[in-house]
Amino acid sequence: MISRMKADFPIAYLCRRLGVSTSGFYDWSHHVTAPAQRRHEGLTGQVMIAFAESKGAAGYRKVTAALNRARVPVNRKTIAGIMHDLGLISPAAERAFTIRYQRASRLADPVDLLLRNFTSLSVGTILVGDITYIHTREGRLYLATVIDLASRSVLGHATGARMTTQLITRAMNMALETGHVKPGAVFHSDHGVQYRSKRFTKYCGRHGIIRSMGAKMQCWDNAAAETFFSKLKSESLNWQTFTTRRKARTEVINYVHHFNNVRLHQTLGYSTPTERLIKLTLAA
Structure with missing residues (x-):
């Protein structure tokens, strides 16, 4: 006791x-x-x-x-x-x-707002993006894109020697500078660590962009962004050898211009993304 x-x-x-x-x-x-x-x-x-x-x-x-x-x-x-x-x-x-x-x-990942419905009638309301890389003798050149789903225009792109959050924010900055991205636009991506980072989350919050992500390990959930990379590689990159990142970067810039302004798209009724972009913008 x-x-x-x-x-x-x-x-x-x-x-x-x-x-x-x-x-x-x-x-x-x-x-x-x-x-x-x-x-x-x-x-x-x-x-x-x-x-x-x-x-x-x-x-x-x-x-x-x-x-x-x-x-x-x-x-x-x-x-x-x-x-x-x-x-x-x-x-x-x-x-x-x-x-x-x-x-x-870690912050919870965004939900999938598209559910593989890659159609949009209004420019700058739904964007998709992804990152790929290009082999050069100097090492990999990474490419990030931001594509408008309504017109299929590549509104923003950025290249760099490293796959960083800064790479995707640079691509998004270019897209925003076009003036076509609407307030409250949805940006859809995969679960890459750059897109899940706190830095990119804050970036989207500052610019009024709503994030969306497909399921993990499901490339079809971001098929619209993957399609551009497939066309870029099959129509331009796969049959070339790049000695430097600079040469690969130049080829990417040239192809983006060709893709937006020259290449006819079957999904757009055989018009170019730029023509589609102008048509939808004038109709709005």
Whole structure:
């Protein structure tokens, strides 16, 4: 009783009330707690040895199993508590915790607002985008695009040596500078890390752009953006070898101009994206 109440009352007061000598209580307390303390100290040393023998890779489950194999009866909770107090954590467990924390703190991905319906009657209300790369002897050249779904015009594009969030924001900046992107426009993409980044999320929020994403690992959910890359590669890039990124960049710029202003599109009634863009803009 004294052990339970000593946090609230002085020990000398409790001993007087219960008719027990103070020295007697301390002698009894020493005899009771000493074995438990000695066992804890012994376990602590054994835990440190087991953890060291695993080269710092074992978690509390494996340390518990190792001690049980050595005929030391102990449960996981006790070992977990000791390892926590000692600050013993394996690199694998630390990485797992970091990944779980990152996943928990990451913003939720946008929902799919298109559901593979790649039609739009109004210019600048639904945009699609993606990233691809082009082989050069200097290394990869990455290309990001922003395409208007109503006219199929490539409103924005950007190239760079690295696949970064800045690459897609540069492409979006070009699209915005055309003046065709409407407030509240939907931008649809895949689940690339650049499109899921906090930086791009804030960028879209500042410019009044609503984000949309298809399902993971489903290329058909972003087929309109993929189609442009397919045409670019089959009609221009696949039969060329680029010694520098600069030459590949020039070819991309030339093809975008050709795609928008010269190439006839069957889905547009054999008109060009620019012709379609002008027609829809005048009709609005």
